[in-house]
Amino acid sequence: MKTFKLNHLVLLMTGTVISSASFADSGQAEVGPAKAAKESVAFVDYLDREEVFGGKFSTWVEFASDYVFRGESETNDGDIPSLKGAITWTHNTGVYLGYYLANNMFPGNDSEGNNPKINAIWGPYVGYSTQDIADTGVNYNGMFFQYVYPGDRDSNYLEMFNYVDKQFGKVNIKLEYSPTLTDWFGVEDLQSHNIAIHPSYTLPHGFTLSGSLGYQFFDNSGPNLDANGNGKEELDWTHWNIGISRNVFGFNVDLRYHDTDIKKGKHDFYGFDNNHQIVDERYVISVSKSF
Numbered sequence: 001m002k003t004f005k006l007n008h009l010v011l012l013m014t015g016t017v018i019s020s021a022s023f024a025d026s027g028q029a030e031v032g033p034a035k036a037a038k039e040s041v042a043f044v045d046y047l048d049r050e051e052v053f054g055g056k057f058s059t060w061v062e063f064a065s066d067y068v069f070r071g072e073s074e075t076n077d078g079d080i081p082s083l084k085g086a087i088t089w090t091h092n093t094g095v096y097l098g099y100y101l102a103n104n105m106f107p108g109n110d111s112e113g114n115n116p117k118i119n120a121i122w123g124p125y126v127g128y129s130t131q132d133i134a135d136t137g138v139n140y141n142g143m144f145f146q147y148v149y150p151g152d153r154d155s156n157y158l159e160m161f162n163y164v165d166k167q168f169g170k171v172n173i174k175l176e177y178s179p180t181l182t183d184w185f186g187v188e189d190l191q192s193h194n195i196a197i198h199p200s201y202t203l204p205h206g207f208t209l210s211g212s213l214g215y216q217f218f219d220n221s222g223p224n225l226d227a228n229g230n231g232k233e234e235l236d237w238t239h240w241n242i243g244i245s246r247n248v249f250g251f252n253v254d255l256r257y258h259d260t261d262i263k264k265g266k267h268d269f270y271g272f273d274n275n276h277q278i279v280d281e282r283y284v285i286s287v288s289k290s291f
Contacts, residue, residue, distance in 0.1 A: 064286035071239030189222030
């Protein structure tokens with residue numbers, strides 16, 4: 001009787017093992033703790049991957065004494081320091097997309113002379129970058145960027161940035177043409193265009209000398225914008241900068257001089273006592289890092 005029970009137990013265990021092996025060989029998913037453990041390991045491995053959907057993520061942050069864009073201080077003449085950041089996903093085809101954010105401060109009519117509605121800018125962007133086109137050494141980078149002012153949505157607009165550059169020994173020459181695709185700062189039927197050249201030169205000991213010379217001009221088929229009442233619209237301006245940068249302890253440190261040709265009383269956007277301070281000359285120091 002005991003022998004019969006023992007043999008019966010052996011047959012039962014053997015059948016269970018064979019059945020389990022057949023179940024595994026049949027391609028059926030594991031269940032219970034074993035399944036959970038494998039899924040957990042697979043999820044951790046997925047999080048540890050450098051590539052996601054054929055692309056990689058990168059981030060960039062910058063801390064600066066001012067936020068200057070085309071010669072214009074975006075922090076009301078450096079009243080507050082500037083903090084910027086961006087996260088970008090770049091596909092191996094050259095397509096990329098991301099999100100940018102920064103603090104800012106515009107002149108306005110509150111008790112401190114600031115615009116209380118605008119204290120930040122952020123927005124999504126999507127673009128395409130390609131290198132050495134047709135073996136010419138010419139590179140192209142194009143991007144659509146949506147400006148979003150969270151406190152003043154009527155000022156939002158869309159701009160397309162276009163850059164072409166080429167290296168000539170230690171010198172890099174970059175050309176830019178950037179038009180707005182919607183109304184600039186929400187001003188009806190006002191389109192902006194920026195053309196610029198951005199040269200840079202590699203100096204000894206890891207330093208880089210770089211600069212920019214640009215011209216911002218407008219097409220206006222909307223309302224009359226002769227704000228100073230002199231009988232003509234004075235909307236365009238020239239802007240330039242020059243600076244030196246170097247990698248220091250893994251951070252890029254940049255010291256730069258900015259200026260424009262906008263004169264007080266001679267410009268319908270920035271020629272007034274309450275806002276001309278944001279387009280006059282200035283020095284800016286910044287520290288940035290890419291990850």
